[in-house]
Amino acid sequence: MKNALGREIPEYIEGYGVVRPFMGAFANYGMRERASVRLRSVKPGEQKLLATIDEALDKVGIKDGMTVSFHHHLRNGDYVLNLVMAAIAKRGIKDIHVAATGIFPIHEPLVEYIKQGIVTGISVNYISPGPVAKAITKGLLKNPAVMMSHGGRPRAIESGDLHIDVAFIASPEADAYGNINGVGGKAACGTLSYIIADSIYADKVVAVTDSLAPYPACPIDITQDFVDYVVVVDSIGDPGGIVSGTTKVTSDPVGLRIAKTAAQVIDATGYIKNELSFQTGAGGTSLAVAAEVRKIMKAKGVVGSFGAGGVTGYIVDMLNDGLFRNIFDVQCFDLKAVASYRDNPRHQAMSGSLYGNPHDKGAIVNNLDVMILGATEIDLDFNVNVVTGSDGTIMGASGGHNDTAAGAKLAMVVTNLTKGRLPVVKDKVTTVTTPGETIDVLVTERGIAVNPRRQDLLEKLKETDLPVKSIEELKEISEKMTGKPEPIEFTEKIVAVVEYRDGTVIDVVRQPK
């Protein structure tokens, strides 16, 4: 069958189940129910502190076929997923579904577990290019991987679509009765937002910490009433690994030029004014946009209501400069953000659900004015791909991409028109992550394209001398430089299912030939 974007998707996918096809970004709202939770209540006098991960595996009754979950706030410095999976693998347990909020190169041991059938399923909302992404692309995983968004994952958990048997929470600091915080201890990572839904809805919750605090481990991010057991290990991770991947302002002159143009577009369309709410991704060009917006805000004396997102030191500086009154933080991208979250009450955490869940009573993305996004590819309908490279290799997952695009008043994609030799604007993207109906503007170094749905923006930009073009023109310009790419061939094997934030299937990733 074809979904609303014309993507060819089977009605049933082996290892995934019945497909609910994507119907449109705003087609799926209304009455909802939350899953009920099974828990074992704790009597006064009971202890939660366990000596080893093995003991925790005994207590939670780990067995074949279970779903275990992890968060990725320690990013490429996380040790907990590997520690737990090694202990599970040692027991000869098979058919584990790893529901990790994010997977990084450090999680390479998963590849061996995939080959051995110890891990047969993976659900993620973020994955960086690396060994696990490669293994999924090659079709080594028994069941297709499920790619979700940061808001879609808590939605899946809260609705019961994704049932977590055991959540293993990397806990920078915890006390013996299960209170957890992200700002103390040896590997402080800041907010623990992505694992909040797991802590509430998982059958069993295990805090894994390397810094046991005296009771109570304030300021608490996850409270004791949600936690079954506490395990102390030597190290939960390397805080140096938190600052990994794309979290620096670009020094590339093309990127800086794009950023400048992007800020001018935001200004010309009237969004840089008091009460502005703003979010950027952590890509180099996106962060450069923040720097440019900051200049304009300062010059105009504008005070914004909040900056949001994965938070970097740049957004923290804007808070401290008085350019924003508040920060909503779903993930600290560097140690400056961690310190700010710890010390500044105006720097507030938001759970993944509060951040982007489409099926709660209003996520914070709904309050965003401006969202700056990246793209691997964008097509003539403004659909964006951040999941696969143009050769079909898995490179990432939505993260908050399609959540924020749906919520923000101005969802802007900033990207080089060509990446090396690869054109970014395509007739059809290889994989759709974010539907074009939620993308408003594309800014490149060679021109700006406005989604024809946003005639209001187009009118405002026409009054400026900014280089407004149609997206077709941008595609022509880029193909003149790069030449027309030869089409990539795919097999019929589906290696990943891309869920839109509402749980419908927006696309699938087939194995490249």
Place this chain on the structure above:
Amino acid sequence: MKITKAAQAGASESSDILIMVMPNEEGGIKLELDSKGVILKQFGKQIEKVIREKIEEMGVQDIVVKAKDKGALDYTIRARVQAAIERAI
């Protein structure tokens, strides 16, 4: 035109291409192209075509070309091939 020695032009930097040329004792044009899979799959033939056209345009018959591509565009490739050949004459 005959090239007499080995020479190179370009760089192993993003958006550039490193072209190494040397005389081909066995005669003819021998071309080895290396790039990322994502580029080879979509532009491999095009890059080879651009290199061969430039060699032919300069009238070189016997040459070994090793090309290490990092996502260069056609005009960069032509310029690097030309520079390498001129250095090798």
